[in-house]
Amino acid sequence: MSEHNKNSAYISASESRRITRFNRRVTRKLEKARADAGRDPALYTTVMKDPNNVVEFDNVCTYFFSDVGTVKAVDGVNFAVPKHSTVGVVGESGCGKSVTSFSIMQLLQRPSGQVVGGEIRFNKGDGTAYNIVNTPNSVMEHIRGNKISMIFQEPMTSLNPVFRIGEQVDEVTKLHHPEMSDEDVKARTLEMLEMVGIANKEGVYSMYPHELSGGMRQRICIAIALACSPTLIIADEPTTALDVTIQAQILDLLQGLKDKLNSSIMLITHDLGVVAGMADYVVVMYAGRVVEKGTADDIFHHPVHPYTIGLMASKPVVGKKVDKLYNIPGSVPNPVDMPNYCYFRDRCEMHCERCSGLYPPEIRISDTHFVSCYRYYDEGEIVSYPKSVNVEEL
Amino acid sequence: MEQKDYLLEVDNLVKYFPIKTGFFKRTTGYVKAVDGVSFKIERGKTMGLVGESGCGKSTCGRTILRLLEKTSGEVRIDGKDIFALSKEELRQFRPQVQIVFQDPYSSLSPRLPVGEIIGEAVREHGIIPEGEFDDYITRVMDACGLPEYYKGRYPHEFSGGQRQRICIARALALNPDFIVCDEPVSALDVSIQAQVINLLRELQQEFGLTYLFISHDLSVVEHISDTVGVMYLGSMVEFSDTEAIFAEPLHPYTKALFSAIPIPDPDVKINRIVLEGSIPSPANPPAGCKFHTRCANCMEICKTQAPEYREVKPGHFCACHLYDGKKED
Numbered sequence: 001m002s003e004h005n006k007n008s009a010y011i012s013a014s015e016s017r018r019i020t021r022f023n024r025r026v027t028r029k030l031e032k033a034r035a036d037a038g039r040d041p042a043l044y045t046t047v048m049k050d051p052n053n054v055v056e057f058d059n060v061c062t063y064f065f066s067d068v069g070t071v072k073a074v075d076g077v078n079f080a081v082p083k084h085s086t087v088g089v090v091g092e093s094g095c096g097k098s099v100t101s102f103s104i105m106q107l108l109q110r111p112s113g114q115v116v117g118g119e120i121r122f123n124k125g126d127g128t129a130y131n132i133v134n135t136p137n138s139v140m141e142h143i144r145g146n147k148i149s150m151i152f153q154e155p156m157t158s159l160n161p162v163f164r165i166g167e168q169v170d171e172v173t174k175l176h177h178p179e180m181s182d183e184d185v186k187a188r189t190l191e192m193l194e195m196v197g198i199a200n201k202e203g204v205y206s207m208y209p210h211e212l213s214g215g216m217r218q219r220i221c222i223a224i225a226l227a228c229s230p231t232l233i234i235a236d237e238p239t240t241a242l243d244v245t246i247q248a249q250i251l252d253l254l255q256g257l258k259d260k261l262n263s264s265i266m267l268i269t270h271d272l273g274v275v276a277g278m279a280d281y282v283v284v285m286y287a288g289r290v291v292e293k294g295t296a297d298d299i300f301h302h303p304v305h306p307y308t309i310g311l312m313a314s315k316p317v318v319g320k321k322v323d324k325l326y327n328i329p330g331s332v333p334n335p336v337d338m339p340n341y342c343y344f345r346d347r348c349e350m351h352c353e354r355c356s357g358l359y360p361p362e363i364r365i366s367d368t369h370f371v372s373c374y375r376y377y378d379e380g381e382i383v384s385y386p387k388s389v390n391v392e393e394l
Numbered sequence: 395m396e397q398k399d400y401l402l403e404v405d406n407l408v409k410y411f412p413i414k415t416g417f418f419k420r421t422t423g424y425v426k427a428v429d430g431v432s433f434k435i436e437r438g439k440t441m442g443l444v445g446e447s448g449c450g451k452s453t454c455g456r457t458i459l460r461l462l463e464k465t466s467g468e469v470r471i472d473g474k475d476i477f478a479l480s481k482e483e484l485r486q487f488r489p490q491v492q493i494v495f496q497d498p499y500s501s502l503s504p505r506l507p508v509g510e511i512i513g514e515a516v517r518e519h520g521i522i523p524e525g526e527f528d529d530y531i532t533r534v535m536d537a538c539g540l541p542e543y544y545k546g547r548y549p550h551e552f553s554g555g556q557r558q559r560i561c562i563a564r565a566l567a568l569n570p571d572f573i574v575c576d577e578p579v580s581a582l583d584v585s586i587q588a589q590v591i592n593l594l595r596e597l598q599q600e601f602g603l604t605y606l607f608i609s610h611d612l613s614v615v616e617h618i619s620d621t622v623g624v625m626y627l628g629s630m631v632e633f634s635d636t637e638a639i640f641a642e643p644l645h646p647y648t649k650a651l652f653s654a655i656p657i658p659d660p661d662v663k664i665n666r667i668v669l670e671g672s673i674p675s676p677a678n679p680p681a682g683c684k685f686h687t688r689c690a691n692c693m694e695i696c697k698t699q700a701p702e703y704r705e706v707k708p709g710h711f712c713a714c715h716l717y718d719g720k721k722e723d
Contacts, residue, residue, distance in 0.1 A: 092583040213672045214447075243446040243610060245669045248654035252668060270584060273613075273656025296660040314588035316617035318640060318655050324595070325617065327588040331553060 011068060023065035026394045027111040038136030048121055048129045053080040054232050054264045055104060056129075059118035061389045062096075062103045066112060069336040073099040075288040076118070076386035078362065081232065081281075086258065086265040088279030088296070090272060090311075094332060096288040097268045101234045104132055105150055106140050117389040122148065123231070146176040149225040153237040155217035159209040165220055166205035169193070172227040192223040195260075197253055215246035222253065229261050236268045251278060272315055276300055281368075284308050287332055287343040289386060290362075294369035304371050306348045342374070350375060361385045401437040401572055401604045402458070406430050407467035409450075409457045413677060425677045427453040429628035430467070432703070435621070437571075440598065440605040442619030442636070444612055444651070446673055450628040451608045452496075455574045458606065459491050460484065471572060489519050492565035496577035498557035502549040508535075509545030512564045521568060531567070537600070538563040539593060555586035559593065566597060574606045579614060591618060612655050616640055624648045627684045628676055630703060634710040644712045646689050683715065691716055 011019070037043040049056055062074040074096040081087045089097045102108050104120050120132040122143065130143065152158040160168060169189040173180065180188070186205075193201040196219040209217055218238065225233060235254065239247040255278060258265050267278055275282055275296070282299040284292045284307065292305040303309050313326035330347040333339060342348070345355045354374040362372050365380040372386070408431075410424035427450040435441045443451045456462045458469050460476050469476050471491060479487055495501040502511055513531045516522055522530045532542050538559045549557055558578060565573050575594065579587040591614065597603060609615050615622060616636055623633040624645065632645040643649045650667040669688050674680055680687050686696040695715050703713035 092585060215672050244612065244654045245446060245651060246672065247656075248666055249668055251656075252666070271656065272584070272658040276658045276660045276662075277656050279660075300658060300660050311584055312658065314585050315658065316591070316613040317658060318613045318616050318652070322617070325588040325592055327592055328585040331555070331586075 016067065019067060019069060023067075023112070026391065027065055027114060029394065030114045030116065031111055034134060035136075037134035038139075044131050044134040044136070044139070046119065046121055046129050046131045048123050048127060050080065051123070051127050053082050053121075054123050055266070056080045056121040057100065057104075057118070058121065059387045060100070060103060060115060060120055060133075061117040061387075062099050062108065062113065062115050063389070063391065064109075064113045066336075070391050071335045072288050072338060072388070073113075073335070074103065075338075075388050077285070077288075077290055078384065079283045079290060079293055081264050081266055083264060084258075084262060085280040086255075086267055086278050087281045087283060088267045088269065088275035089283045089285060090269060090275055091285035092270060092311075092332070094287075094335070095285045097285050098236055100285075101150065101236055101266065101268055105144055105148060105234065106132065106135070106137075107150075116391070116394065117387070125231075142176070145172055145225075145230075146228045147230050148232045148234065149228070149230040150234040150236060151218075151221050151225045151238045153240050155214055155221050155241065158221055159217055161209055163208075164205070165193075165207050165209065165212075169220070169224050169227060172224055176228050188227065189223075192227050193220075195226070195257065196220070196223045197249075198223075214242055215249060218242060218246075218250055219253070222250075222257070226257060226261060226263075230263055232264050232266065233258070234266045234268070237270070238267075239274060240269070240271070247274070254278070272300075272312060284311070287335070287338065289343065289359075289372065290370075291344065291373070292369075292371045294366075298366065298369040302369070304365065304369075304376060305344075305373050306350045306375075307344050310347075342372075359386055398434075399437045400434045401472060402435040402606070403468075403470040404434070404454075404458060405432050405468040405470075407432070407454065407457060407469060408465045409453055409462060410465045423677055426628050426679060427676060428457060429679075430703075431625070431628075431630045433623050433630060433633055435572075435604055435606065437604055438598070438602050439620040440607050440618055442615035442622040443606060443608045443625060444610060444615050444622060445625035446651075447610065448673055448676065449625045450676065451625050452576055454625070455493070455576050455606060455608050459493055459574055461493070486519075489515070489521065489568035490570050491572045491574070492568060492570040493574040493576060494558075494561050494565050494578045497581055498554055498561050499581070501561055502557060504549055507546050507548055508540070508552075508560055511549070511560060512567050515564070516567050519568060534563050534567045537597065538566065539589075553586075554582050555589055558582060558586075558590050562590070562593065562597070566601070569601075570603070572604045572606070574608070576608045577610070578607075580609065580611060587614070594618065612652065624651065627673060627679055629684060629713065630711075631685065631714070632710075632712045634707075638707075638710055644706060644710065644717060645685075645714050646691050646716070647685050650690075683713075 057077050057079050060074055060077045064071040064073055077100055091097045103115050115133045121129040122132050123129050166189055169192060170185050173185045173188050190201050193204060198204050198219055239250050269275055279296050282296050283290055286307050292308050303312060310328040316325060328347050333343055342355050342360055345351045360372045360374045362370050362383045363376050363380040364370055364383050365376055407428055409428040410426055412421040413423045413425060415422045431454055445451050457464055464477055509531055540559055540563060579590050607618055619636050622636050622639050624631050626647050632648045643652050650669045653667045671688055674687060682698045683696040683701050686692045693715060701713045701715045703711060706712045706717045
């Protein structure tokens with residue numbers, strides 16, 4: 001019993017001091033490198049691999065230098081968002097899906113949160129791209145909210161309670177289009193409110209957020225996000241806080257607006273049902289890495305990674321009666337101390353001998369379908385091994 | 395017809411919350427959170443209670459346990475009218491009925507170790523002689539999938555799923571007949587959800603528990619429940635067996651609610667009935683049928699006259715004017 005009582009989260013004082021010293025050194029160095037890169041446009045401009053993509057994540061590693069050690073929240077993530085399509089990012093809490101979206105918006109809590117490796121390429125439209133990782137704040141200000149915008153999970157907390165709805169939507173347009181007159185800005189805001197399906201737009205314009213229901217507030221958030229017709233909309237769990245009927249309304253609205261504005265959507269959610277209805281492509285993440293990606297058809301009809309299969313089986317589906325739900329045994333490994341074999345091995349019921357080797361490479365099993373699992377090692381072509389950054393070398 | 399053994403009978407339960415305004419806090423109106431709800435649950439069965447947020451399903455669950463005082467109506471658990479019990483009688487009755495709350499992060503005391511959280515009420519009610527106390531807690535924890543060495547740990551050391559197990563163990567330790575599960579899985583991840591749902595079902599089979607399962611997640615409700623009640627704005631609009639209600643929902647609100655469930659299959663394109671607008675304020679519900687402002691099949695009569703909640707088919711209750719003409723079979 002005594003050995004169980006030993007607290008694994010315990011850190012000695014000297015160890016704690018060492019971590020703090022290390023974090024300070026590393027984050028200073030990274031901040032300096034970032035500042036240097038930001039001064040030279042050549043260092044933050046690159047070329048898209050495929051000009052038909054809006055965003056390409058190329059081996060992105062986002063680490064948090066915390067007091068208990070380095071948390072590899074996102075560790076070598078590869079995927080792309082093609083133009084005019086919806087990409088669903090699925091995973092459980094803590095799998096790094098929100099951190100991925102914060103990385104592209106540069107909303108990470110710096111200096112402890114850092115993108116330590118890889119490239120995030122955001123298409124400028126002419127074939128060249130911003131490498132978001134090195135883009136300085138002055139440039140980022142013109143991208144954030146203008147070209148890439150975000151809809152957050154909690155409509156209750158993402159609106160400012162002391163400003164009227166109108167002012168909050170106006171603000172975005174004013175900031176990115178300083179040449180517009182006040183009347184034009186207001187006209188644009190009213191147009192946006194109408195677009196998101198608010199019947200009483202003049203009335204809502206002068207209301208405060210607390211006067212609106214959750215669904216209405218989420219519509220306002222969408223109006224704010226879409227005010228500048230962004231090329232990429234990141235929807236971070238946009239319907240989790242809402243009721244089913246309101247969820248259906250909001251999803252229909254998002255899908256309709258995407259086509260109207262010719263944007264792409266990166267839909268982050270843990271609800272497979274929502275993704276199935278909306279997404280063209282699906283990316284499944286587990287413990288900071290992409291375990292499977294492909295078209296919605298690939299993922300929902302031919303899931304191959306044991307985690308994806310388990311996730312699908314553990315969600316009850318209306319109309320399908322099962323006696324007992326499948327449950328994935330165990331829980332996610334400790335993010336501070338990740339194993340060097342497949343992160344899912346200890347919870348996987350299909351693991352084999354090979355799984356004790358290095359983390360499996362990404363394997364292509366069809367044109368659009370990729371999986372990181374040794375079960376398909378002999379069946380497909382190996383695309384890449386995940387690249388992790390060794391923090392000790394930083 | 396055989397006599398069914400009902401553990402819980404709720405008859406026309408009403409719960410209003412007064413709205414107080416002004417300096418003297420005069421009551422100027424009422425929030426009609428639960429407005430005449432009736433249903434019964436058979437012993438050993440699970441009833442799912444679904445509806446949008448603000449429809450009064452949680453208030454209903456709490457009033458049934460007398461965590462809130464009723465405004466009117468009757469609740470009988472095991473034949474006892476719980477609102478007629480005196481304070482002392484109620485105290486003795488409490489172990490029979492338990493509740494599992496939605497948020498496992500705020501419903502556990504951060505200052506008590508797990509063993510004490512689970513055991514506090516057991517000791518208080520004298521369920522077990524002092525000598526067997528430790529063994530008993532271990533057995534309860536074991537039934538809920540918690541290893542014994544967790545006893546000395548504190549809630550902050552656990553993940554959401556483990557905490558929900560602790561909450562369930564706490565409810566179970568008192569040997570209850572009836573547990574109200576107030577959205578027990580909505581704060582949890584999908585894979586953890588499955589673990590907790592399976593645990594609830596296993597415990598039901600083992601100990602013959604009766605559940606009132608409050609949730610807004612219809613797929614979970616379909617999975618776990620034997621009967622389902624749908625609430626809208628404080629009233630029960632439809633009640634039936636799970637199979638019947640999912641196969642053929644009668645009330646227009648139920649139809650809309652069910653069509654909004656996202657199906658995890660990209661090929662299934664359901665004809666969604668999208669409801670316009672949002673739920674009206676329960677302080678000032680619409681006249682006539684409460685749903686008529688959003689109903690696709692709204693008729694003249696709906697605007698003036700509230701429909702009667704009655705048995706449309708055997709065992710299938712519904713409150714809607716659409717079924718007025720149809721006689722019971």
